[in-house]
Amino acid sequence: MADEKCSNYEYGPLIASIDEGTSSVRFMVFASNTGEVVAYHQLPLKSSYPFAEWVEQDPIEILKIVIECIDETTKKLEAKGFCPSNIVAIGITNQRETTILWDKYTGLPLYKAIVWMDNRTSVTVSKLLSNKEDRSKDQLRELCGLPISPYFSALKYRWLIDNVPEITKAIQEKRCLFGTVDSWLIWNLTGGVQNGIHITDVTNASRTMLMNINSLKWDTKLIEFFDLPADTLPEIRSSAEIYGYLSSTSLKNVPIAGCVGDQHAALIGQLCFKKGQTKCTYGTGCFILSNTGYEKIHSKHGLLTTVAYQLGKDAQPFYALEGSITIAGASLSWLKNNMKVVDDLENVNKLAEEVSSSNDVYFVPAFQGLYAPYWDSNARGLICGLTMETDRRHIIRAAIEAVCYQTKDVLDAIKQDCGLELTQLKVDGGMVKNNLMLQFQADISGIDIVRQDFLESTAYGAAIAAGMAKGIEVWNLTEIKQDRIVFTPKIMETERHKKYSKWKTAVMKYVFTKPLEDFQEKTLYGGLVTILCWITIFYLTFRECCDYLKTSWKEEIFVDVSGGSKLLINLDIIVSEISCDYLALDAVDSSGDQHLHIDYNIYKRRLDLNGNPIEPPQKENIRPINKTTIVTKQNSSGDCGSCYGAGEIDQCCNTCLEVKEAYSKKNWQFKPERFVQCLGEANSNASVFQEGCQLYGTMEVNRVGGSFHIAPGQSFSISHIHVHDVQPYSSQMFNTTHHIRHLSFGKKIMHLNNIQINPLDGYIGHAKEGVGSSVVGHKQEKLVFPLTYLKLMDLLRF
Numbered sequence: 001m002a003d004e005k006c007s008n009y010e011y012g013p014l015i016a017s018i019d020e021g022t023s024s025v026r027f028m029v030f031a032s033n034t035g036e037v038v039a040y041h042q043l044p045l046k047s048s049y050p051f052a053e054w055v056e057q058d059p060i061e062i063l064k065i066v067i068e069c070i071d072e073t074t075k076k077l078e079a080k081g082f083c084p085s086n087i088v089a090i091g092i093t094n095q096r097e098t099t100i101l102w103d104k105y106t107g108l109p110l111y112k113a114i115v116w117m118d119n120r121t122s123v124t125v126s127k128l129l130s131n132k133e134d135r136s137k138d139q140l141r142e143l144c145g146l147p148i149s150p151y152f153s154a155l156k157y158r159w160l161i162d163n164v165p166e167i168t169k170a171i172q173e174k175r176c177l178f179g180t181v182d183s184w185l186i187w188n189l190t191g192g193v194q195n196g197i198h199i200t201d202v203t204n205a206s207r208t209m210l211m212n213i214n215s216l217k218w219d220t221k222l223i224e225f226f227d228l229p230a231d232t233l234p235e236i237r238s239s240a241e242i243y244g245y246l247s248s249t250s251l252k253n254v255p256i257a258g259c260v261g262d263q264h265a266a267l268i269g270q271l272c273f274k275k276g277q278t279k280c281t282y283g284t285g286c287f288i289l290s291n292t293g294y295e296k297i298h299s300k301h302g303l304l305t306t307v308a309y310q311l312g313k314d315a316q317p318f319y320a321l322e323g324s325i326t327i328a329g330a331s332l333s334w335l336k337n338n339m340k341v342v343d344d345l346e347n348v349n350k351l352a353e354e355v356s357s358s359n360d361v362y363f364v365p366a367f368q369g370l371y372a373p374y375w376d377s378n379a380r381g382l383i384c385g386l387t388m389e390t391d392r393r394h395i396i397r398a399a400i401e402a403v404c405y406q407t408k409d410v411l412d413a414i415k416q417d418c419g420l421e422l423t424q425l426k427v428d429g430g431m432v433k434n435n436l437m438l439q440f441q442a443d444i445s446g447i448d449i450v451r452q453d454f455l456e457s458t459a460y461g462a463a464i465a466a467g468m469a470k471g472i473e474v475w476n477l478t479e480i481k482q483d484r485i486v487f488t489p490k491i492m493e494t495e496r497h498k499k500y501s502k503w504k505t506a507v508m509k510y511v512f513t514k515p516l517e518d519f520q521e522k523t524l525y526g527g528l529v530t531i532l533c534w535i536t537i538f539y540l541t542f543r544e545c546c547d548y549l550k551t552s553w554k555e556e557i558f559v560d561v562s563g564g565s566k567l568l569i570n571l572d573i574i575v576s577e578i579s580c581d582y583l584a585l586d587a588v589d590s591s592g593d594q595h596l597h598i599d600y601n602i603y604k605r606r607l608d609l610n611g612n613p614i615e616p617p618q619k620e621n622i623r624p625i626n627k628t629t630i631v632t633k634q635n636s637s638g639d640c641g642s643c644y645g646a647g648e649i650d651q652c653c654n655t656c657l658e659v660k661e662a663y664s665k666k667n668w669q670f671k672p673e674r675f676v677q678c679l680g681e682a683n684s685n686a687s688v689f690q691e692g693c694q695l696y697g698t699m700e701v702n703r704v705g706g707s708f709h710i711a712p713g714q715s716f717s718i719s720h721i722h723v724h725d726v727q728p729y730s731s732q733m734f735n736t737t738h739h740i741r742h743l744s745f746g747k748k749i750m751h752l753n754n755i756q757i758n759p760l761d762g763y764i765g766h767a768k769e770g771v772g773s774s775v776v777g778h779k780q781e782k783l784v785f786p787l788t789y790l791k792l793m794d795l796l797r798f
């Protein structure tokens with residue numbers, strides 16, 4: 001109850017709040033009747049960056065600043081006529097995950113506070129996972145709601161044990177205590193080495209990766225996973241209960257009755273008590289929490305499942321989905337402190353408003369990796385789209401817009417995880433003074449952005465928790481009304497889509513140009529897989545090369561349109577038992593008795609019966625088939641031989657052949673022994689069967705249908721029928737056995753890559769029953785002779 005002796009009694013009991021943020025510490029005193037801040041004091045808090053990715057703070061400095069803020073506020077309170085004794089409870093809210101280890105006997109920190117955004121443990125994450133069967137970063141989500149990331153305290157604690165021998169020693173000697181900033185402050189403010197209380201609350205504990213979000217207790221499995229000493233952990237309590245009393249400061253003996261992580265405190269301070277209500281706090285980082293009621297939603301889109309609050313020992317816990325963004329206001333601080341593009345953060349809004357847009361400059365502030373929804377601790381910052389026109393105002397504007405784009409990434413993920421169509425987002429934090437940013441946030445997310453007049457939701461949330469604790473119970477939240485400003489979307493969907501797509505492209509440019517940590521890990525299994533892949537690649541490449549170099553045969557039938565040119569026939573045939581002078585080579589085209597116009601170069605070589613040459617080859621005339629001629633010329637001696645009645649008037653038959661032809665024309669029976677012209681020939685007939693003959697050479701024929709043949713006897717045509725006269729022999733006497741040494745068409749090629757390409761080369765036709773029997777054998781086969789050869793590339797392949 002408020003002390004009636006004090007002035008301003010109408011404000012009701014006062015509730016104070018320690019808001020220990022990353023960039024500053026505030027101590028605020030709220031009036032429970034009106035919700036007003038009646039006094040406050042704020043001091044900045046330094047961070048140090050000893051190496052790239054490292055962010056540290058001094059735990060002693062944090063404590064000192066907190067105490068200073070308490071004392072200064074008390075003074076201000078008294079100056080305003082308020083009694084400090086009217087402060088009935090204190091709530092604590094703090095930056096989460098920041099890890100402190102200290103000695104319980106000396107009260108001194110064993111190392112600097114490793115700040116939540118410190119990324120030094122990305123290697124610790126890789127090492128941890130490489131030793132596990134399951135390499136997934138999401139394997140602990142069911143238990144703690146979080147992915148394995150450098151962000152969370154368990155990883156930082158593991159790193160401290162692995163790298164600071166003093167800590168290992170302190171653990172062995174049971175001197176070491178672990179805590180997030182809330183634990184460190186409560187332990188010190190409630191007595192420190194003299195019975196300081198070592199506790200934390202469910203919200204802070206849910207960010208360590210060691211608490212089971214179902215049981216709200218430390219989980220043995222999780223502790224074993226990170227191999228951490230369980231006896232160093234604080235006791236987990238609800239967010240609203242009396243934990244202990246201030247042992248010193250100007251507010252000695254005031255109870256500490258509330259403890260909430262700062263983002264959870266902001267959710268409470270924004271009065272987001274209903275399922276689906278969502279807030280975003282734009283401070284050093286940016287954190288969007290959506291109340292999911294009693295339900296724990298396990299995100300599939302890179303969000304965290306976290307305890308929202310548990311307002312009382314026996315109260316049921318509420319849960320939330322959270323999208324954490326590492327860098328928000330920190331990018332403006334970076335532009336001020338490192339790049340010196342602005343001298344005072346108060347000028348940021350003015351400079352950004354001087355230009356109508358960022359001129360397509362995109363700023364991905366991944367200084368410490370990217371958190372939700374990307375979770376890439378290897379990511380680094382990027383400013384892209386620079387032109388000669390770009391100046392600091394565009395870059396400042398791009399930094400502000402980047403915060404909004406990242407918030408949209410998270411809002412989209414919430415929508416996908418919960419199926420929840422948000423209509424408004426409540427905002428708070430150090431950045432929301434910036435109207436330009438909030439208008440852009442409304443434009444790019446397409447929803448209303450609601451800013452209370454009162455911006456200190458975080459401190460207010462901790463005060464609400466403390467005021468609701470059993471034994472305090474001072475708040476009447478329904479009576480607290482706040483003025484607010486609503487920023488509504490002013491751009492069309494198409495423009496929104498265009499801008500957001502460009503942002504996504506900028507993020508992807510970075511995120512996917514670096515290989516993921518997991519793939520950089522060298523393992524035996526990975527090596528084997530790589531070797532196997534290479535062997536497979538080499539084998540397939542080799543096979544392809546072989547296939548490419550191998551001659552492949554492709555059968556194709558096409559119409560020969562080169563009708564005008566001649567076709568060359570190459571032949572080399574031995575008829576082993578018929579003499580050359582009795583063998584005739586005839587050729588005829590489809591027109592039968594037309595003149596053939598054959599260009600020939602055929603030789604006959606006489607062979608003995610063993611196949612040995614008898615005399616040099618003689619060039620042979622090819623006889624067109626229609627050769628029946630009427631010889632009227634006298635022979636060389638001037639005589640005109642008789643045709644024995646078979647000739648025409650004045651026809652001379654000077655040779656046996658001419659007599660035979662005249663007889664044939666009359667269809668008379670020809671008996672050579674009767675004719676004087678045939679007497680000599682009858683005697684020499686005996687040699688017809690005593691010799692063989694080789695016919696070889698080339699001839700050129702028209703490219704029309706036709707045939708050629710080699711046959712014994714005199715050939716002539718009777719009534720368009722081609723006949724061979726073998727008189728005086730009978731056809732049974734001729735052995736037409738023959739050896740086709742070579743027969744080809746077109747360019748003469750004997751072999752191609754040792755493949756026989758002319759199907760009849762080497763063929764021996766055995767005549768068993770006399771003339772023609774072997775020839776019949778050829779005709780039954782379908783033979784294909786190549787006519788054209790194509791040279792492929794520079795290799796001699798056809």
Ligand SMILES: Nc1ncnc2c1ncn2[C@@H]1O[C@H](COP(=O)(O)OP(=O)(O)O)[C@@H](O)[C@H]1O
Pocket residue numbers: 021022023024282283284285328329330331332333345346347348349429430431432433434
């Ligand atoms: N006028 C301003 N416009 C935009 N951002 C600002 C402004 N003033 C402060 N900030 C940003 O707000 C952040 C601090 O917000 P605060 O809520 O106090 O952070 P935290 O709770 O993390 O300590 C800083 O990073 C700073 O860059």
Ligand SMILES: O=P(O)(O)OC[C@H](O)CO
Pocket residue numbers: 020021022023094095096097116261262263283284285286
């Ligand atoms: O200090 P803030 O407000 O940036 O918040 C830090 C967060 O709690 C880190 O998780």
